[in-house]
C-alpha cells in the first residue's frame with residue numbers, strides 16, 4: 254500500500270500515511286506471536302518511512318491502539334464491551350484522527366495511552382508472563 258500511494262504523494266508534496274499497529278507491538282506475545290510480530294513490523298516500518306519521507310510534505314503516523322470494540326475482539330464479551338479502556342470504534346476514530354499532524358506515534362486514545370504507560374513500568378518478561386497465563390486461562394475461547 255505504501256509503495257502504491259507514496260509516488261503520488263511525493264509528486265504532490267503532500268499526503269498522509271496512517272498505519273494501524275497495536276499496543277502489542279511493544280511485547281512479544283506468546284500464542285499471538287504472529288500478530289504481535291506483525292504489529293512490531295508495522296511500528297518499525299512506519300518509523301523508518303517517516304524518517305525517510307517525513308520532510309517531503311508527507312505526514313506519516315503510526316497508531317498503536319489497545320482495546321477497541323470491534324469484530325477483532327468479539328470472541329470475548331469482557332474485552333469487547335466498551336468501557337474505560339475499551340473504546341467504541343466511533344470514539345476511537347474521532348480521537349485518533351484528531352492526533353494526525355501532532356503525534357507521529359500514538360495509541361490514539363487517552364486511556365490507551367494511560368494503559369501503555371502503566372504496562373511499560375514493568376519489564377517485558379513480566380508482561381509476557383502475565384499475558385501467557387491470561388491466554389492459557391482463556392485458551393478455549395481464543396481457539
Ligand SMILES: NC(=O)c1ccc[n+]([C@@H]2O[C@H](COP(=O)([O-])OP(=O)(O)OC[C@H]3O[C@@H](n4cnc5c(N)ncnc54)[C@H](OP(=O)(O)O)[C@@H]3O)[C@@H](O)[C@H]2O)c1
Nearest residue numbers: 273274275276277292317318319320321322323324325326
Ligand atoms: N480492535 C482492537 O482492539 C485493536 C487493537 C489494536 C489494534 N487493532 C488493529 O486495528 C486494525 C483494524 O482492526 P479492527 O479492530 O477494526 O478489526 P475488524 O473489525 O475485524 O476489522 C478488520 C478489517 O480488516 C479487513 N480484513 C481482514 N482480513 C483481510 C484480508 N486478508 N484482506 C483484506 N482485508 C482484510 C476486514 O475486512 P472484512 O470486513 O471484509 O472482513 C475488516 O474490514 C487491525 O490492524 C488491528 O490489528 C485493533
